Amino acid sequence: MQSFRVVTDLDECRDIWQCAVPTEVVTDVWELRACFQRHFQRPARFLVAENAEGLTGLLPLSYIEEADYYGYFPGETWRNTTWLEQNRICAVDEQTLAALLQRCPGRFHLRYLLQSDAGPHGEDNVDEVGYLFHPRAYDYDIENYFREFSHKSAKRLKREIEAFEALGVHYTYDDLADFDRLVELNISAFGSDSYFHDPRFREGFRSLMHLLEERGWLRMTSVTIGGELAAVDLGCVYRRAYVLLAGGTNGDYRGVAKLMNLHHMRRACLERFESVDFLCGDFSWKTLFHLTPRPLYFLADCQVSSCHSQAQVEGAMHVQ
Numbered sequence: 001m002q003s004f005r006v007v008t009d010l011d012e013c014r015d016i017w018q019c020a021v022p023t024e025v026v027t028d029v030w031e032l033r034a035c036f037q038r039h040f041q042r043p044a045r046f047l048v049a050e051n052a053e054g055l056t057g058l059l060p061l062s063y064i065e066e067a068d069y070y071g072y073f074p075g076e077t078w079r080n081t082t083w084l085e086q087n088r089i090c091a092v093d094e095q096t097l098a099a100l101l102q103r104c105p106g107r108f109h110l111r112y113l114l115q116s117d118a119g120p121h122g123e124d125n126v127d128e129v130g131y132l133f134h135p136r137a138y139d140y141d142i143e144n145y146f147r148e149f150s151h152k153s154a155k156r157l158k159r160e161i162e163a164f165e166a167l168g169v170h171y172t173y174d175d176l177a178d179f180d181r182l183v184e185l186n187i188s189a190f191g192s193d194s195y196f197h198d199p200r201f202r203e204g205f206r207s208l209m210h211l212l213e214e215r216g217w218l219r220m221t222s223v224t225i226g227g228e229l230a231a232v233d234l235g236c237v238y239r240r241a242y243v244l245l246a247g248g249t250n251g252d253y254r255g256v257a258k259l260m261n262l263h264h265m266r267r268a269c270l271e272r273f274e275s276v277d278f279l280c281g282d283f284s285w286k287t288l289f290h291l292t293p294r295p296l297y298f299l300a301d302c303q304v305s306s307c308h309s310q311a312q313v314e315g316a317m318h319v320q
Helices: 010-020 032-038 094-102 142-146 151-167 178-193 199-215 256-270 284-288
Strands: 003-009 044-051 054-064 068-074 109-113 126-133 169-172 218-226 226-237 240-250 277-281 293-301
Touching: 003 010, 010 032, 010 044, 010 284, 044 169, 054 094, 109 126, 126 199, 126 218, 142 151, 142 256, 151 169, 151 199, 178 199, 178 226, 178 240, 178 293, 199 218, 199 226, 199 240, 218 256, 226 256, 240 256, 256 277
Parallel strands: 068 109, 240 277
Antiparallel strands: 003 044, 044 054, 054 068, 109 293, 126 277, 126 293, 169 218, 218 226, 226 240
8 A cells, every 4th residue: 555745855856866866867966966956946745655565656746936836846946837858757657656646735737747657647748859869770870870861961060160170170179167157148049038047047057067077977069160169068978978067058140050050970980878868848959950850748737838939949059
């Protein structure tokens, strides 16, 4: 027989999370989520299901005060919706999942769920679509990847890259000082629509950068063109998955995102990563680059808007 309880103490929440959540992707790591909890300070409310043998379910919630609903922990919001992807609801069966959701103390909107955790009621609720590059599919050779394009498209793309290279391209890696440059570029491009316009999000990301650096997972990439900073990307490598988390570009170098994204893909081939995750966002370049779509799902009992304008969505990643 199952019993249910509510946990609000963060130390106990951490212990339950680490017991229940498999660390398969980087957003499964408690310390990563704690980076944002530290700055957003959302009230945590973990709904826990147990039986005589132990834990049978976990629904980790955070109360998002300004919008009056519960989101997925740690409730790191931008325009009232959470940002971290590949969220999980741990439940041994559909009945346990339903029971956890029924015990939510208020309105809820749980975004970016893995399909396996959305349950039968969430399988038609596509939140957004993420896009991945799989180097192994091309035998870790970027030239094999270019064969996905028409001859004309491949030639045009290479010509754009060569035009930048003719000006003098130089890459710098893992310089922590480049974080502030990333923020400046992003805010300069998107103003109040930038994620980093919110100091809680910005400082949560700064803490995340330091965590990644301490763990040896950080991949900060900056590119100068003709001696001028043109773009900065912040990403990480976790269990052979290369995840691009945020970026900023200099508006004077239109199209530099293509240079950066191809650089990441080349690097992934050279280092033989399993995947490059460019995250969600309806960016035209992702489909043009023949990336593999991966839908993520939502469960909600409230009307919390997750429909962003193109300018809003572009706030965290550079695009074409």
